[in-house]
Structures are given as structure tokens and as C-alpha cells.
Amino acid sequence: MYKYDQYDQAMVDARVEDFRDQTRRRLEGKMTDDQFKPLRLKNGLYLQLHAYMLRVAIPYGTLNSRQMRKLAHIARTYDRGYGHFTTRQNIQYNWIKLEDAPDILAELATVEMHAIQTSGESIRNISADQYAGAAADEIIDPRPWAEMIRQMTTFMPEFSYLPRKFKIAVIAAEADRAALRWHDCALRIVQNEAGEIGFEVFAGGGMGRTPFIAYRIREFLPTDQILSYLQAILRVWNRNARRDNIHKQRMKILVHELGEDEFRRQVEEEFQHFLALGEDFPQAEYDRIAAYFAPPPFETDLSEEIDRSDPDFALWADHQVAAHKAPGYAIVNISLKPIGQIPGDISAEQMELVADLAERYSFDELRATHAQNLVLPHVRKQDLHAIWTALHEAGLGEANLDLVTDIIACPGLDYCSLANARSIPVAQKIAERFADAERQKDLGELKIKISGCINACGHHHAGHIGILGVDRKGTENYQLLLGGSGDEETSQAKITGPGFDEAGIVDAVERAVERYREIREPGERFLDTYRRVGMDGFKEAIYG
Amino acid sequence: MVDDPRAGGPGGGPGTLEPTPGGERDWLRFRDDPAPDEPVVTLDTFLDQSNASSVLIEAGDDVRRLAPVLDRVRLVEIDFPKFRDGRGFSSARVLREMGYEGEIKATGEVLVDLIYFMRRCGFDSFAPHVPLDRAEVEAVLNRYPHVYQHAADAAVPIWQLRHG
Structure with a gap:
């Protein structure tokens, strides 16, 4: 994996001092909380319901044992002995003291980690296929480009105050394990007829209160032009996005309002301009970075056998x-x-x-x-x-990948100041309801995703079964959604009808699941059955 | 680790520099030529008045409209109505990419922590609504030893340093 050189290390060390100074000025009252807020957010520090939350970047989801041990040390020293992995392949700590934050960053810097741009109106941690460099189905390891994008987008002057957050994902396989088209900008490495590799580029996706699935704006972009192309996208957005309503400032809204074709036209125009400026890293820099991602020395002549007697x-x-x-x-x-x-x-x-x-x-x-x-x-x-x-x-032996109990859930009202409802107890109750291993296996792939408010951090729009917690006249209420997906056949889940209380939503999920069991055809996953019969095939079973 | 710049960074130690008697904060102007004194006019007015030389760019204005008249521009003031509005960063950099070498002044809600990035985008003078602390400005400007990418300044990006 990538290793910092003296330049990378100097930048991260400088950021620690930068943040230490910003925190000092805040604690000394030289800055209002309003002024401090965007600064701390750009360094991953949120004020939650009970404490500060610090989100640490894990670029493209890759880390080594030394880094993981440091994360454990931070959990033990500065938090309550645990951490929480997020839907952007990051980790966050929920019980942080503001005055400790600079010291935590200094600890992270010793293992080549940071919290730069993990929140706020900035270019966020680049996410990637978690199987990158290992997957049987990938064309090439996409992480060297993810690392180049990480470097280029770190402290990018022109985009110091973007309209909103900006999320990029990179994959290199047909199978989409990174929810590509739910990103502001998504890159999939493809191979053309001549055997050259390039990027298929998607733009304008995102969840939140106004979900959009990203449009494909480029079929094939040479890999050595990606940094110019990304800058072009960012500039078109930064220049044109609305600034009057924070809920309308994500790039997805701009792409939608301009229309896919006009957005593409403007990006292409700006792209030609950036190409001429010579913004792209040279081949030598790609080669330098790619060398860090060379395959490890795999042994040969290993047995393919797995002893399944247990x-x-x-x-x-x-x-x-x-x-x-x-x-x-x-x-x-x-x-x-x-x-x-x-x-x-x-x-x-x-x-x-x-x-x-x-x-x-x-x-x-x-x-x-x-x-x-x-x-x-x-x-x-x-x-x-x-x-x-x-x-x-160690209590980590659960066998439920992509099954009904492998639930994505946001922190919800247990932690988050934005939430309208709790997510965690709902996830726990559903998991308990479906705990039986045989039952899970029989139900097969079934992705449940739970958000505690319309900001959709729990990805409910992309759930085969989505759950959205809302506040209904002061009580928690849960809407049920069906038919979403974050894979290569991306789709947006639809609301079934009236919402449920906390006990009711668990029953409603079970009724939907049982309905699937009744009507599924051989080999069909829940999502396939939903796509075949539509909402009508489920509605009566759910509402009676 | 970077030493604490407040202990005596380049150009001065701790403390706030008072504005000069004329009210002008010259230390926030990073140019040697005399400051233009003609009042700024809006972009539309500027394009209509062939003798104007100072123009105000408001958030949302497209600076590319200045391209045909760039040779008569001596001062561009780019306004930040609120610090959360980052359109002015693009405006400044686009002006520099167009070849404009005159003064670009940031006005409005200019926060000390954004000045470093503004300098990199091509701003070379600052007239914030709320006065800034000189030591803090200098600390911020000198904090980062390197840059990862090109901008409108002369800084050599890390990738270039790596490969000579």
C-alpha cells in the first residue's frame, strides 16, 4: 500500500499544527463558534448530541496493522474503547473532547493518517472497491488513481469553499461494490476495443433529501487526463451552483437543473482549458504511486482445498x-x-x-x-x-455478509444532532428477529439500510429494503422503502406507504420478507422479485 | 513539525497590527505598485464604460466576460458576501489563467484561515470587513511547507518536486 514520503508527511504534520492553532484560537475565544465550525468540519470534527465526533480518513478504505493498532489506541485513550466504521470507509469516534483533538491528529500523523476533509463542504475521502488489488473480476487496481486524486484534492485552493460536500468513488470491475452511482462523481475503469484502459465517468449522484442516480457523462476518458477532468467538473459546479439554499447546493441539483447535456458541454469546455494548463500528474508520478500497489509476493502451488468438516x-x-x-x-x-x-x-x-x-x-x-x-x-x-x-x-465470526442482518445504519438519534429518529435500535431489533442462520441463508442476499433522518447517511435510498426515520408530531416514525440498490444496476427505493412505529417497522419488514418468500421464483433475490412484481406485489402483504 | 510561528514568524512577533492612520491596511496588500484609487463599478457598468479601470465582481458574476477588455483593468475587487460562498476563489484563478496581472482584492467576509488559499488563487490584496490579526495572517500564510497542485501562484507542486 501507499507510503508517505517526506512531502506527504510534512503536509500532514503541518495540518496538525494548523488545527492546533485553530482550536487554540477557538478555546481562547478569538473565533466565534460559527467561524470555527467550518474549520473543524474540514478536519472531521462534528459537534454531536453528547460530545464531539472525530472522523478519521481511511483513503480508499485501505489500512495496515500499524494504523489499525493506532486506531485502537485512540479508541482506548481518547474515546470509550471503541470506534465506528462508516459508509465512506472511514472510522469515527463518538466521544471526543475538543481539546484532545489536536493530540489525536498528531498521533494519527505518526502512522500516516489524518482527518483532512472528512466532513464539511469539501472533497471527501475517496472511496473505492474494498476488494481492489485482490478481486478476481477487476481490470487493474484502481487505487493508484485514487491516491493521485487524494493528493490533488488535498487543500485545493480554488475549491476551498465548495457549495457542499463532494464525494468521489473509484472502481475497476464490472461488479459495483462501492455504490458508484450514488456519488457526486464516480469513476469506473474500463477497457476499450483497442485494449486501452480509461475511465467511465459518472456525475451528479447523491442521496440526501433529493436523491439522484449519477448520469454517465463520459464513456471513455484516458487515465492520464483524469485530474484535468475532475477539476473541470469541480469548477463548473463551484461557479454555477446555487448558494441561496443549502439543500439545493449539491452537484446533483446543478446537473439536474442544467440538464445532463448542458452540464456535460460545460465540463468538456472547461476540460479542454485545464488540459492546456498541464494539470495532470505525469506518467512518472503514476508509476511511483502504482509501485506501492504492486501485488504482494503471492505464493504459488497453494492448495485450493478448504476443509469444510466443521x-x-x-x-x-x-x-x-x-x-x-x-x-x-x-x-x-x-x-x-x-x-x-x-x-x-x-x-x-x-x-x-x-x-x-x-x-x-x-x-x-x-x-x-x-x-x-x-x-x-x-x-x-x-x-x-x-x-x-x-x-x-473475538465475537467477529458472524456469517451474514449481504444477508438480512448485515444492516447499514447511521448513528441516528443516539448520537447525531441532525437525526429525527433512532436507527441503531431498529437495526438491532431487525437483526434479532432474523437471527436464525437457516432463515438468513434461505432469504439470501437482502440489503437493509436504515437512516435516522432525510440526510440518508444510512443509505436507505439504496436499500433492497430501506428504512427512513422521521419525526411525526414528536414521536419517532419509520417509513418503509423497497427496491433500492447500490450495485451495478443502481436503483432508488420507493416508499411503500404510511409509516410505522418502532415495533411496527420490524413487523412490516418481516411481512415484506415473508411476501418475497411466498412469491419468489427459483434463484430470485428479494430485489429481483421486487423488480418483477413491483410495489403492488408487496403492498397488500405489508398493509393488509 | 513547524515551529510556532507566533513566536516570531517572518515580519513580526505576536500582537495585532493597527491599521495605518489612513485606515489602509497596507500589510494586506502583496504588491509593489501604487494602489489604484479609482472606485470600482459593477461588471455590467464596467463593460459599458470604456474609461473605467476598476471593477467589482460579485458572487455569481462570470469573470470571463472581462476577457475582451482585460487590458484596461487595473483592479478587480472580488466580493465574498459570506465566507461560505466560495465562488470568488474560481473567479480569481480564472482571471489569472486569462493572463490578468493587475490587482485582485478580496472584500467582504474574508476569514484569516482562507487567506492562504486566496493567495494561491491569485488574490494579492485583502480588505476584509472585520480586521485581521497580522500575526495570525502571517502564521497561516507560512504554515504549509508544500502544495499538492498547481494554482495561480508560483508554488511548485509536490509531484514536480518529486520528479525534478
Whole structure:
């Protein structure tokens, strides 16, 4: 994985001092909270209901054991002994003291980590396929470009105050594991007929209160022009976006209002301008960065056999293991969704265990996923049983990847000052209702996503089953949505009808799921059945 | 680690520099030529009046409209009605990309923590509504040892330093 050189390190160290100074000025009263707010937000520090929350960037979801151990140390020293993995492949701490924040950043800087641009009106952490560099189905590892984009978009002067946040994702496979088209700008590496690789570019996606699925604005962009193209997109947005209403300032609104064609025309015009300025990093810089992402020294002649004589292990291996590109290797998904726990939460001890496993079995590499799980990207199949045993003993052996209990949930009203309703207890109750392993297996792939307000941090628009918590005359109420997806056939979920109270929403989910079981055709996932029969096929079962 | 610049950064130690008696904060002007004294007019007026030389760019104005008359522009004031409105950053950089070498002054809600980025976009003078602390400005301007990308200044990006 990428390693900082003296320049990268100097920039991160300078940011620590910058933030230390900003925090000092705030604490000394030299700045109003209004003025401090955008500064701390650009460094990932939110004021939540009970405390500050610090969000730490994990660029393209990749980290090593040393970094994971530091995250554990921070959880133990500055928080309450745990952290929370987010839908942008980041980690956040929910119980931070403002005066500690500069010291935490200084600790992070010692392991080449930071919280730069993890919130606020800025270009956020670049997300990527969590299987990058390991997936059997990818064209090439997309992370060198993600790293170049990270560098170019760090402290970008012209975009110091964007209209809103801006999210970029990069993948290099047909299968979309990164919810690509829900991003402001999404890049998929493709190969053209001549065998050259380039980017398919999507723009104008996003969730929130006004969801849009990104449009494809470029079929094929040479990879060495991506930085010019991204700047063109950003400039067109920065120049034209509304500034009168914070809810209308995301790029998706501009793309929608200008229309796909006019937006594309303006981007192409600006793109030609940037190309002439020579903004793109040279091939030598790509080569330098790509060298860090060279495949690890995989062993050859490894056995493909997995001893499945232990049924618990076999169940786990069936659900948590994905195909690796190297023979004899596998990708292991670590569930952070144990039944009844908080989705995405992990204790300091568990972080350390996972770090140990990465170091011992996965070439020292770990990944965080947008579905709030972790990944050991490169493990020998012959080590799977030992890994499962260690995970199982640490409470991380749940076998539910992409199943009904693998729920994405935002922090909700338990933590978040924006929330209208709690998300976590709903996720816990649903997981408990469907805890039976046989039942989960029978239901197959079923992605439930829960948001505690219309900002949609829990991705309810992209849920096969989505749940949106709202405030209805002072009580929590939950709307049920069906038919969303964040994969390569992206779709937006639709509301079924009137909402439910907390107990009612769990029952309603179960009625929808049981309806699927009744009417599914062989091989159909929940989403396939929904797409075949539509809302009408479910409505009566849900509302009676 | 960067030393604490307030302990005596370039050009002065701690403390607030009072505005000069004329009310002009010259230390916020990063140019050697005499400051233009003609009052600014709006972009529309400027384009109509062939003898005007100072123009006010309001958030939302497209500075590319100045292209045909760039040779008579001596001062561009770019207004930040609120610090959350970042359109002026693009306006300044676009002006520099068009080849404009005259003064670009930021007015309105100009916060000290944004000045470094404004300088990089091509702003070379500042007239904020609320006075700034000189030591803080200098600390902010000197904080980052490198840059990751080109902008409208002469800073050499890290990728270029890496490859000579």
C-alpha cells in the first residue's frame, strides 16, 4: 500500500499544527463558534448530541496493522474503547473532547493518517472497491488513481469553499461494490476495443433529501487526463451552483437543473482549458504511486482445498469469503454486524486482533467497506480456518455478509444532532428477529439500510429494503422503502406507504420478507422479485 | 513539525497590527505598485464604460466576460458576501489563467484561515470587513511547507518536486 514520503508527511504534520492553532484560537475565544465550525468540519470534527465526533480518513478504505493498532489506541485513550466504521470507509469516534483533538491528529500523523476533509463542504475521502488489488473480476487496481486524486484534492485552493460536500468513488470491475452511482462523481475503469484502459465517468449522484442516480457523462476518458477532468467538473459546479439554499447546493441539483447535456458541454469546455494548463500528474508520478500497489509476493502451488468438516466454519466460509485473483488465495470479509450489536462498531481489543490477523495472514493489509464491515484482502485458503477460529473467539465470526442482518445504519438519534429518529435500535431489533442462520441463508442476499433522518447517511435510498426515520408530531416514525440498490444496476427505493412505529417497522419488514418468500421464483433475490412484481406485489402483504 | 510561528514568524512577533492612520491596511496588500484609487463599478457598468479601470465582481458574476477588455483593468475587487460562498476563489484563478496581472482584492467576509488559499488563487490584496490579526495572517500564510497542485501562484507542486 501507499507510503508517505517526506512531502506527504510534512503536509500532514503541518495540518496538525494548523488545527492546533485553530482550536487554540477557538478555546481562547478569538473565533466565534460559527467561524470555527467550518474549520473543524474540514478536519472531521462534528459537534454531536453528547460530545464531539472525530472522523478519521481511511483513503480508499485501505489500512495496515500499524494504523489499525493506532486506531485502537485512540479508541482506548481518547474515546470509550471503541470506534465506528462508516459508509465512506472511514472510522469515527463518538466521544471526543475538543481539546484532545489536536493530540489525536498528531498521533494519527505518526502512522500516516489524518482527518483532512472528512466532513464539511469539501472533497471527501475517496472511496473505492474494498476488494481492489485482490478481486478476481477487476481490470487493474484502481487505487493508484485514487491516491493521485487524494493528493490533488488535498487543500485545493480554488475549491476551498465548495457549495457542499463532494464525494468521489473509484472502481475497476464490472461488479459495483462501492455504490458508484450514488456519488457526486464516480469513476469506473474500463477497457476499450483497442485494449486501452480509461475511465467511465459518472456525475451528479447523491442521496440526501433529493436523491439522484449519477448520469454517465463520459464513456471513455484516458487515465492520464483524469485530474484535468475532475477539476473541470469541480469548477463548473463551484461557479454555477446555487448558494441561496443549502439543500439545493449539491452537484446533483446543478446537473439536474442544467440538464445532463448542458452540464456535460460545460465540463468538456472547461476540460479542454485545464488540459492546456498541464494539470495532470505525469506518467512518472503514476508509476511511483502504482509501485506501492504492486501485488504482494503471492505464493504459488497453494492448495485450493478448504476443509469444510466443521459445519460452523463451513457456513462462515460460504458467506464471508470472496474470490481472489491469485490461485490458492481468498478474500475474507469480517462482519461488524454481530446480532444485536451496533452496525460498524468495533472495540479496541477487536481492532488489535484484526490487526494481528492482517499482519500474520494478509500481507499486513486491511480494508474497510462502505457496508461497515472489514476485509482481509489476501489470505491463503489454507489459513481460513485459523482466521475464522480467531474471529469467532473475538465475537467477529458472524456469517451474514449481504444477508438480512448485515444492516447499514447511521448513528441516528443516539448520537447525531441532525437525526429525527433512532436507527441503531431498529437495526438491532431487525437483526434479532432474523437471527436464525437457516432463515438468513434461505432469504439470501437482502440489503437493509436504515437512516435516522432525510440526510440518508444510512443509505436507505439504496436499500433492497430501506428504512427512513422521521419525526411525526414528536414521536419517532419509520417509513418503509423497497427496491433500492447500490450495485451495478443502481436503483432508488420507493416508499411503500404510511409509516410505522418502532415495533411496527420490524413487523412490516418481516411481512415484506415473508411476501418475497411466498412469491419468489427459483434463484430470485428479494430485489429481483421486487423488480418483477413491483410495489403492488408487496403492498397488500405489508398493509393488509 | 513547524515551529510556532507566533513566536516570531517572518515580519513580526505576536500582537495585532493597527491599521495605518489612513485606515489602509497596507500589510494586506502583496504588491509593489501604487494602489489604484479609482472606485470600482459593477461588471455590467464596467463593460459599458470604456474609461473605467476598476471593477467589482460579485458572487455569481462570470469573470470571463472581462476577457475582451482585460487590458484596461487595473483592479478587480472580488466580493465574498459570506465566507461560505466560495465562488470568488474560481473567479480569481480564472482571471489569472486569462493572463490578468493587475490587482485582485478580496472584500467582504474574508476569514484569516482562507487567506492562504486566496493567495494561491491569485488574490494579492485583502480588505476584509472585520480586521485581521497580522500575526495570525502571517502564521497561516507560512504554515504549509508544500502544495499538492498547481494554482495561480508560483508554488511548485509536490509531484514536480518529486520528479525534478
